Amino acid sequence: MHARRKPIAALFAALLTAVGLSVLGTTSPRAEAAVPSTIPLTITNNSGRGEPVYIYDLGTELSTGRQGWADANGTFHPWPAGGNPPTPAPDASITGPANGKSVTIRIPKFSGRVYFSYGQKLVFKLTTGGLVQPAVQNPSDPNRNILFNWSEYTLNDAGLWINSTQVDMFSAPYAVGVKRSDGTTSSTGRxxxxxxxxxxxxxxGQPGGWANLIQTRSDGTVLRALAPGHGIETGALPRTVMDDYINRVWQKYSTSTLTVTPFGDQPGTRYFGRVSGNVMNFTNASGAVVTSFQKPDADSVFGCYRLLDAPNDLVRGPISRTLCAGFNRSTLLTNPNQPDTSAAGFYQDAVTNHYARKIHAQMADGKAYAFAFDDVGHHESLVNDGNPQQAYITLDPFD
Known part of the structure; x- marks a missing residue:
């Protein structure tokens, strides 16, 4: 999986930490009893579109670590061996609902994605390293001209986490939801x-090349907007698009200190960043350097990787998450104490992640997963329940 696609892995690790579980997972008898091996997922088609819909449930089986797909009954099927060049994957599609209708499938204990496509089945292939997922920033990708999107979820012994995502692209609209044991439903992503x-x-209308992120099919159908990191990859956005802001941040913290308090429940755990040349060094309360970051470029900022890599540890990863959010939201110059979690101050600089800014502005609840660590401060489009009765994905109208 491409490093830019972080919500599943990053969120899963963070959530496991939050509930006191290891990545391989142990859980209490109470939690284990509460979550069955599969739960129902109802997909409702309110899109207003007449094309057939195809559904895919793809991911990693949590009990074994095997990659594969689940059928409509929630039965897991491991992928067969792939090849080089890649070989066609088995047809994992499930017939989706017609416009105005719903279908219910069962989803197993997975960390994965539910893809949906309009009018045409998606093309998946297998290499010796596993599944090749769609990468429509590549003009030759076989899914380039298909209208599709996906939701991400983790279902494990501790519950369900399901989110909408725009980390890679903004495309066909949908919302996600979960029904709780008390009968109430929580939803987001609309x-x-x-x-x-x-x-x-x-x-x-955004100058500077941002309109070049939009991909349109030859028949005039608007398919998607690529996330800005992919825009840099394809040349749609200039690699210098964030340089002015990054330079100003580096200049500011060469003479002042950036304080990062990465854990909301641990206010005493703080790190202090100062720039020296091309490097921002972070020290702990004792003055010891705990990690350092080379001056990032726009690709590192948008992708929250490379020069802003965030390993699953308790020091560099949490600091990097905070820096990534501050760069994308352009809060590092206005607030030397990070993370800044107040949305009122986000995206106020002329140099910012305008893709993320415009997505959040159009969400009914203001929440979205517009970059990998949009969950900093809980601004992500996520619903969770420890005893889920049912999950929902609603394919929404295209206006």
Whole structure:
């Protein structure tokens, strides 16, 4: 999986830590009894579109670590061996609902994705290293001209986490939800009325190459907007698009201190960043250097990787998450105490992640996963329950 696609891995690790579980997982008898091996997922098609819909449940089986797919009954099927060049994957598609209808499938204890496509099945292939997922920033990707999207989820002994995501692209609109044991339902990911076209119109009006992120099919169908990291990869956005802001941050903290308090429940754990030349060094309360970051570029900022890599540890990873959020939201110059979790101050600089800014502006609840660590400060489009009765994905109208 591409390093830019972090919500599943990063969120899963963070959530396990939050509930006191290891990555391989142990849990209490109470939690284990509460979550069955599969739960129902109801997919409702309110898109207004007439094409057939295809559903895929792909991921990693948590009990074994095997990659594969689940059928409509929630039965896991491991992928067969792939090849080089890649070989076709088995057809894992599930017939989705027609417009105005719903279908219910069962999802197993997975960390993975539920893909949905309109009008055409997706093309998946297998290499010797596993599944090749769609990468539509590549013009030759066989899924380039298919309208599709996906949700991400983890179902384990501690519960369900399901989110909408725009980390790689903004495309076909949908919302996610979970039914709790008390019968109430929580949902997120829904756009405001007019928000789908509103986003694309706003992106078209943003100078500096941001409109080049939009991909359109030859018949005029708007398919998606690539995330800005992929835009840099394809040349749609200039590699210097964030340089001015990054330079100002480096200049500011060459003469002042950036304080990072990465854990909300541990206010005493703080790290102090100062720039020396091309490096920002972070020290702990004792003055010892705990980690250092080379001056990042736009690709590192948008992807929250490379020069802002975030390993699953308790020092560098949490500091990097905080820096990544501050760069994307352009809060590092206005607040030397990070993370800044107040949305009122986000994206106020002229140099910012305008893709993320415009997505959040169109969400009904303001929440989205517009970059890998959009969960810093709980601004991500995520629902969770420790005893889920049912999950939901609603395919929403295209305005």
């Amino acid at each position: 756009l405001k009325p007019g928000g789908y076209n509103g986003f694309f119109n706003a992106l078209r």
